[in-house]
Amino acid sequence: MIGGLFIYNHKGEVLISRVYRDDIGRNAVDAFRVNVIHARQQVRSPVTNIARTSFFHVKRSNIWLAAVTKQNVNAAMVFEFLYKMCDVMAAYFGKISEENIKNNFVLIYELLDEILDFGYPQNSETGALKTFITQQGIKGQTKEEQSQITSQVTGQIGWRREGIKYRRNELFLDVLESVNLLMSPQGQVLSAHVSGRVVMKSYLSGMPECKFGMNDKIVIDKQGKGGAGDDAGKSGKQSIAIDDCTFHQCVRLSKFDSERSISFIPPDGEYELMRYRTTKDIILPFRVIPLVREVGRTKLEVKVVIKSNFKPSLLAQKIEVRIPTPLNTSGVQVICMKGKAKYKASENAIVWKIKRMAGMKESQISAEIELLPTNDKKKWARPPISMNFEVPFAPSGLKVRYLKVFESKLNYSDHDVIKWVRYIGRSGIYETRC
């Protein structure tokens, strides 16, 4: 298990040092500094073995967090723990910076004592930790409060404390997607996938039982079988096939595995409910049609058309098209119908920016590129044209069907909860070859 945990500043000075195991000596602190932080070349691996001692490290801004061990530990767990440690610290005092760490070192030691015992990670949910580790010191607790704390820290719902109260029960769901595309010059999709996240902000009283439903093909098909035939055909079109998804630890995984239903008691505040990936029937918000013509050896004519492919009532934002230019470009003349376009010599590209664009529209840019004659026999490799944008819908086609809230002990019902859903689709790597 983890033998010790050190936090260093960018110079390699120790800010926090907590040793859990007898086999980790004080010299381990120095070994990491000398061999990794002060190493001359770039870090080649997040795991370093120095004299039979293994060091795992992550960096947050210019702060180094290193976990040390002499055993064959679960490496994935150590990194997950280091990330969690960063999350916990950020939840307590904000940005992880040298100053914040120095100012909160007593708190950090207290946290490290609690969430890592003999090198074994323990409950590290901030919701639970904040009930008994505070920066203000412990207030007097009644016996009931004490046992409530312990049962929560060790309980099945370690991520949420009891007794949360809101005057207004409210929740926000954000479906955030990034759509990735590689398209051939002829408009053939070479690869496309969407990676999405459902982020939830919950401000709910008590211990609410939630059930989340989306247009998952497997679920819809199953329901369709039971219901009327034509209904299934209709809803089948709107459902989407999800390649894989992962859930926050609050979701009951065995229930998802058997019934494919997503049920959970949410943490309080903001968290990521699920991540997913889809590759089928993706709505590609933009189509890029490139046309490159070589006029002799010293001139290129480039014409690029972009077409928006979504409902006319919706608006895409922050559109940027990046057209690469050859290294021997001497001058560029650009004409565009909409937005602004500029040749950026340092980036070897023409950057065309459009603030807003409605659906089912088309826009065009043409450029003349003057080339310097070279005796380089190698042809220009023609890197792909890439695009950035943001659209107010989910390119995967994912729809939130419902998020039901049940809280049997308190007297508010699903209808009383105010729910907000928002969809944002952004470009990931969105490229068209030319």
Next chain:
Amino acid sequence: VKKREIFELKAELNSDKKEKKKEAVKKVIASMTVGKDVSALFPDVVNCMQTDNLELKKLVYLYLMNYAKSQPDMAIMAVNTFVKDCEDPNPLIRALAVRTMGCIRVDKITEYLCEPLRKCLKDEDPYVRKTAAVCVAKLHDINAQLVEDQGFLDTLKDLISDSNPMVVANAVAALSEIAESHPNSNLLDLNPQTINKLLTALNECTEWGQIFILDCLANYTPRDDRESQSICERVTPRLSHANSAVVLSAVKVLMKFMEMLPKDLDYYGTLLKKLAPPLVTLLSAEPELQYVALRNINLIVQKRPEILKHEMKVFFVKYNDPIYVKLEKLDIMIRLASQANIAQVLAELKEYATEVDVDFVRKAVRAIGRCAIKVEQSAERCVSTLLDLIQTKVNYVVQEAIVVIKDIFRKYPNKYESVIATLCENLDSLDEPEARAAMIWIVGEYAERIDNADELLESFLEGFHDESTQVQLQLLTAIVKLFLKKPTETQELVQQVLSLATQDSDNPDLRDRGYIYWRLLSTDPVAAKEVVLAEKPLISEETDLIEPTLLDELICHIGTLASVYHKPPSAFVEGGRGVQHKRLPARAGSGESAESPDVGQAVSAVSDAPPAVIPSQGDLLGDLLNLDLAPPTSNVPPVPSSMQMGAMDLLGGGLDSLVGLQCSSLMVSSVLGGAPVGMPAGLGAAPAVGGGLGDLFDLGGGVGVTAGSYIPPKTVWLPAMKAKGLEISGTFARRSGVIHMDLSFTNKAMSVMTDFAIQFNKNSFGLAPAGPLQVLTPLSPNQTVDVSLPLSTTGPVMKMEPLNNLQVAVKNNIDVFYFSCQYPISLLFVEDGKMDRQVFLATWKDIPSENEAQFQIKDCHLNSDAASNKLQGSNIFTVAKRTVDTQDMLYQSVKLTNGIWMLAELRIQTGNPNSTLSVKCRAPEVSQYVYQCYELILRN
């Protein structure tokens, strides 16, 4: 720390004001963190311990944990407070006390810990119990005996049934850790009931607890495929967990248990399909986790390529990936490359070859070469891509390209030689040994097509002694090849290189190779041509594959550091903790053979017919020995016995050490192959060599000995640690009817060792030294001496357990050391062990059938004649042979030195690698040892 500072802190610590006290303790902790010594404040800090303020208490405890060890006497002062805190009504304080006490590694405190710990393990509050569970592991680390004596292990076992999932998880973690230091204890008594409890807790505990439980589950071996499937079904939901470590640990359990499922089962296919998506999802985690995931995927792809074969695209390198992620992705891309996706892969690799990072670019270039070798259809495109890259004239790209082109030439001889001219243009720019060696090999191999080959090679000769060994060896071989192809113009050159290699070099490899060439050329140039220019064996398609048994072990360690390093835990963990080798379970149906661990391991290792592996340089020696260097007996006339005897004499005279054997075989093979890859060539050419070379090949005949009677490699019997610096390794051999104990003494101490003597304890077959131990000269530090000790079988007899155990005492000027070793019983098989047919029949009938024992010999691909020949080498004689349909039955007899006869029937079915051995003997306890010998002989 300055005295004044300490003085001030002392004053503040003893202040009446609580706030001031607390601030002072904080200052002390801050100094402690940066490594200042504040142990002088020990009594003052401990005085602050008795307080209601939890925050202050925690700070004091932190201090205590750090300094108690250096101030054990004063640490006792804290005991009372601890014991009192363990009774506190507040569960948080009880837990804090027991948690901290466990971290104080002072014997006297440990004694006081037992009673509070016992109470806390049964505390009503789960928070206290889960803390106490971990405390047992802490205490065990300090004083294992105490934990056992106090019965804490049983209490810990009870906690596996606790109602609180977190208590269960911590108990599992503690027990797993303790069990690691007692490999044979039945501590984690995993049975279907406990497994069921663990699986229930799995659904309820924290993400970390799930990891502890999954890692523990992975150590369990289900009873049958049914149980295996039902566990898999309950583990698969974990694949959707957001925590990558949970996912990887679940993958580990599934990969392991999947071994037991029959492949035709529907569920098996379902499971394979379920594994791919979560593995792909791991690649969207943070880069450090991606790295861990990729290292593991690398193993999984080697073990079960079918899982990710359609997922090539996700391993394409992204511009912003950290370098360690890029390199790992590239590795996996090569493994997944196939005809179906090669075009895409090549396009990507071409991109990568123009990146900035040198290591990455080199690897990409190498990958292009691997693609050419792996997918024949793409070879042409790969070669032209490589030529494009050579045109860039970027030095390291050119060198890397030449190294891989050499391999492409090996794979597709006479196909791409048109590019040689381009390669030769770059000769001057090569400054790395590997690239130089590759280029020299190419020049030598195609000398007849390169007009100025002699000039090219001569240019290298000038700085011969400054070259690395790799280049020197290659240059030697290349020039000899050149001479054999163009003898008229190059005689001078070849003489020059031979004299450089044999007279002016200190390197024994180079010298020996030089001498062999020299003799070959001077004795019979025609034979030399046949040997040196012999056809080369094909090179394997895959590179850098992990050796199958190691791969299986690493699969059992998925998610852990071992899987990141691609090394077994024993390679990087000190001491005995957790380094026992893990094995994959055997598939249903082959389970019964797992009587001895070695057999089981071998079975599981070969169950999936692993692809051939190109050994890396370091493994070469070992592998050569295991590779059946003697060609299949059926193709080659058996080595004449006189020659074999000659070889024995030679070997008996000091060359008999294993090192010698390895050296000579390596030498011979490299002469024959001559290619830089260093693959052993078939010995097929050997018999063609004229008699004049007889003496040379007698030497090589050392290889023949392995075909005669099998001699296990030397193993360390007495490690230097246990014998004040004397290390003894050895093996047994039967040579010309005399039993020999071949020993190597190595002096790893600082002083000279003399006066060696040896003695055996009474043993089952009366083995005793036939003469004194001949270590004539004193053994100086770091020196090794090999001794062959002839043994007689006339010593005192006492039955040993196991039967073939031998206890040995060795004395030198320092001390007497004892060790025990086991000899293969085939040592005792005498030369006149061939029974008359009639006598055999009568005896077979005469021995009661309850004395008959049956064994399975697995994965022996020999036909009956080959097996018979091999066995005869170890004095197991075939009396008769009968063939029924496709089954050959060999009736064999063996006589032991003490006159016991053993009769055996070996049934070999053509095409079936498993054969059956029935042994009948009047002393049935010997049977299983005979079986072991059969296994050993037939497999090696």
